Amino acid sequence: MSPRRRSNPNAERRLHRGPAPAWRGNRVFYVAVEGEATEPDYLAMLNREFGSDHQFLIHPLYKRNGMTPTRVVAKALEQRDEVASGDGRVQLWALFDRDQHHEIPQAMRAARAGGVRVAFSHPSFDLWLLLHFTDVSGQQDGSSRIVHQKLRQCTGFETFDLHNDKSVSGPRAQALHGRYLDAVRRAKRLVDDCPSGACSASDGHVQSCDALRRDPSTDVWQLLVELGIAGR
Numbered sequence: 001m002s003p004r005r006r007s008n009p010n011a012e013r014r015l016h017r018g019p020a021p022a023w024r025g026n027r028v029f030y031v032a033v034e035g036e037a038t039e040p041d042y043l044a045m046l047n048r049e050f051g052s053d054h055q056f057l058i059h060p061l062y063k064r065n066g067m068t069p070t071r072v073v074a075k076a077l078e079q080r081d082e083v084a085s086g087d088g089r090v091q092l093w094a095l096f097d098r099d100q101h102h103e104i105p106q107a108m109r110a111a112r113a114g115g116v117r118v119a120f121s122h123p124s125f126d127l128w129l130l131l132h133f134t135d136v137s138g139q140q141d142g143s144s145r146i147v148h149q150k151l152r153q154c155t156g157f158e159t160f161d162l163h164n165d166k167s168v169s170g171p172r173a174q175a176l177h178g179r180y181l182d183a184v185r186r187a188k189r190l191v192d193d194c195p196s197g198a199c200s201a202s203d204g205h206v207q208s209c210d211a212l213r214r215d216p217s218t219d220v221w222q223l224l225v226e227l228g229i230a231g232r
């Protein structure tokens, strides 16, 4: 099976559907992600909902069965030549999670060295989904168990992560509609509440802030800001 095949074939087809916009002149975001379904679906949704208005195109980069954080960064770096020839309109991003990974600091360093923007989530990207519906507080200790429990109480997400289904399409995508800015606001508040005491939503996490201690937090909101969907 091709490594780009998806467990949910509709999600990938949808990415290429819709009007054929004049991509030339648009901003291009290569966004490498850890998961094989949730993040690619979410990014495809951003393309559909906001791509033409805000003149961007996201290329989700993912692999069947997912990638570790350092692999995610390496995947983004494969597109480095595009940045060099992109006339300032191409950005590389890496989205990865705390989970129980042991290579977060290495992945962060590789990203910084290679000019890859990182949107790190602690414990996982699924926290970002939950923030569309409600505030989240309290340490998660690298486990998404509580996040998933709460997410399954939200309309559209009742069966999320059950039967190995972590897609974000159909009713789930509809449930997120109109809630993006709420998620940004809540995620920013988590930066203001960062245990380091030195971080703020206006400036992000300071360099000295240990990513492993940003529990809970997610910086996916910064991608939405960069895309022009949310204000700074």
Ligand SMILES: [Zn+2]
Residues within 6 Å of the ligand: 194, 195, 196, 198, 199, 204, 205, 206, 209, 210, 214
């Ligand atoms: Zn911080």
